[in-house]
Amino acid sequence: MSEWMRKVLESKRQMRKKIAALPFSEKIKILEKLRDRSLAIASNPLRRRLSHRG
């Protein structure tokens, strides 16, 4: 693994740690945003067309 990739992974790990340390209420707000985005993506007509093609 390259040094650059190692740094990227470490930075991601740190970010996850930082978010995990947030108060539960804050994390629930993030969860709600993630859910809204998932629902928006799932209801996108383009996605539905693609899934029909298998």
Add this chain to the structure above:
Amino acid sequence: MKATLEVINRMRTDGVIGKYAIGGAVGATFYLEPSATLDIDVFVSLQTMPGSVLITVAPIYTHLTSHGYKTEGEYIVIEGWPVQFLSPGDALTEEALEQAIETEVEGIRTWVMTAEHLVAIALKTGRPKDYARILQFIESGILDTNRLDSILSRHGLLEKWEQFGHRFFGDDK
């Protein structure tokens, strides 16, 4: 989710349900970074129906639908969140419910399963997304290994834990 929890707490106050605990992805969010989920798993202690030995979540659904909430398959949508009410089906989930941690979401009191119980339940359930969550818990370094070992041992999951270790960590674990 605040409004959803208020409704669930009201059911508790009104005696529709006993103690409850949030499990699944929302429960894991108490300890880890949030990961996308579309529903809330709520484990509830229930009384048997009069004259029956069966424990059922039916009274919860009856109560909520009478208050205007709609069902969607096995879920009931409470203030925008699909909620699945689950009765503890085994000693492990009963214990997880009993030992749940009290916390708050935007000032609303609620209960969440311990990290070690969430891991044990995920191990027992054994779907790919459960294994992914276990790996997240291990990476986070928040697990109390003595407590986890004790839970796994008590509920006959040590062998499965060993298999999990071999599968994901080889001999490194």
